[in-house]
Amino acid sequence: MKLKTLKPLYLGGRTLVEGTSFLTSEQHGRQLLQKGYAEPDEGKDEALVDLTDSEADPAPMTSASVAATPKPAPKAKAADKKKAD
Numbered sequence: 001m002k003l004k005t006l007k008p009l010y011l012g013g014r015t016l017v018e019g020t021s022f023l024t025s026e027q028h029g030r031q032l033l034q035k036g037y038a039e040p041d042e043g044k045d046e047a048l049v050d051l052t053d054s055e056a057d058p059a060p061m062t063s064a065s066v067a068a069t070p071k072p073a074p075k076a077k078a079a080d081k082k083k084a085d
Helices: 026-035 063-068 078-084
Strands: 002-005 009-011 014-016 021-023 038-040
Touching: 002 026, 026 038
Parallel strands: none
Antiparallel strands: 002 021, 002 038, 009 014
């Protein structure tokens, strides 16, 4: 859904000034319209910001994906540092 901001909004990690065209999902767009934060953008120009890319579902967490993630090395304790001196 293509919309235009009616007031400055923080969306998708960016602050959009009044009058900025952007793309968002249908549900999010309806919420913004209902709250009066945006209006439909009927202009022919391209939307400046596309929020639909950040809405993709992340890959589900599985035991295989957790096992494949390397664990950080444990930090040395203060007592271990004194022994090394």
